[in-house]
């Protein structure tokens with residue numbers, strides 16, 4: 001189910017937080033591609049938008065573990081992967097597939 005997340009695309013290299021259907025998510029534009037993921041580190045309950053982008057990964061601000069923006073794969077074997085969502089831009093608005 002595609003649901004509108006943002007009224008416009010994030011600026012390149014930034015993460016924008018939103019709540020969609022009660023889920024805290026973020027959307028980012030990284031190297032020209034849009035990504036969306038849960039805005040909660042799988043390690044502990046902290047918003048990933050407090051961290052930073054590094055290459056094609058989002059790095060958590062608390063312990064520095066990182067997660068692939070495409071797949072959600074964790075940098076640590078014993079940490080769950082990040083939940084990611086398909087994302088698209090239509091009429092300048094951003095939609096994610098929940």
Ligand code: FES
Pocket residue numbers: 041042043044045046060061062063064065
């Ligand atoms: S809370 Fe994110 S790496 Fe520990």
